[in-house]
Amino acid sequence: MHGFRAYGTADRAGEQLVAVWDSASGRLTAVVHGQELGPRRTGAIGAVAVEALARTGGPAGCRLGLIGTGPQGWAQLWALSASASHRPAEVAVFGRRRERAERFAARVREELGLAARAVDSARAAVQDREVVIVATNSPTPVLEADWVAPGTHLSTLGPKSTTHYEIPPELAERAAVIATDSPAQAGSYGTDHLLGPTPLTALGAVLAGTAPGRAGHDDITLFSSVGLAGTEVAVAATLTRA
Template identity: 50%
Template structure:
């Protein structure tokens, strides 16, 4: 019998500490070549696309996530895990909780590996699902003493701050500008849908850590190459994915792209971790196979 998990099941069963631990395992497995993580692919379907990310853990399972890009009515995502030996479907997750929580957990793994242990102030631009899940996960790897949040919509900004206070118990302030949100913060998260840069690189304090989650392609990117140029260390969860974007990744053809290091390599000790005082940028692009890894762990 196939196990089917809904959004409410995911919310009930998946705690942030477990999610972060499992995503750390997945990143290391991918680096060792045990978790196969090809770049995502898509098929055109008239006025929209169906996107697939696939993955396989050697000898254990294989599976995929699918989601659409139909602007009028984007549907729920589907994640499917098959048994590697028999091909039998072990489980299915239907809904939109698993993907963002997996991205949040990867973001927390990056913070834990790349940001100073003492980092406790966080500035975030964006108040959507991805912004929330970053905080959900980061709060278990760093003792956040203050959170400052900004988005263009005052109502969403205040509602997000109220939720952070109520559900995560964190001290939070709704900022009046993106600059106020990120300037001087040890940790910065950019989680917007903006097609243009939402911050100026000069606002990032030396020695800070920055995650960017939003658009990052030519002609549509929430940050500019100057942000990565300002960093001493530039890391991503999937170098392969950065080469597979269409339109191309915003750093393609620049010296900044050549500087990108794999997070898995840092975790494994095969690439140097940042040293004290270095500024770090983490480009979250979505390591394939991590959604199925998370579902497989939940299935037990």
């Protein structure tokens, strides 16, 4: 299979297109229109990162905290709801607007079957959680590093430049492992990337066993989602075969 993804960068609400061909026959096998595929892809990679780096939550599942109530946060929970090892036992949701967080938590309960509730502060969403997901557009940190307990896995999906960042730099200093879906894309930021590219480990290398992941129960692990180019084509090809 081969293909491409096309979209405009001027308007975040602009439409997208993914096209997939069968490489052997040259036949066009799929055309996916719209924005749905991107967040689903990001959610799926995020779930893989949790499975690879987080502590297991035991038979009951993990306790998860989510900051952000947009499509990216939803897609992360959607993917994790199918996880055999890290399906959330409970989800604490915080958003800037309480009413939106309440609606988001209700949707999680109804559509994903997860025990979700809105909480009053980012701190309440972060403390005493095995997994924390931060999915915001905030240019300033939405949590403090010392809120994150030893042993926590945290995934960050929002801004991570040296001038706009949703997590504090001190959190990266506490992390035993900082993984990303694409060190090359993180490296394209140059020195403007808050977390890279030097300390970043490829998630694929952790999965392949060629790079270390979590080494200890109390390790803090961090996943920096940058968006692995081309993966929408791979996801669309897999869906086509299925």
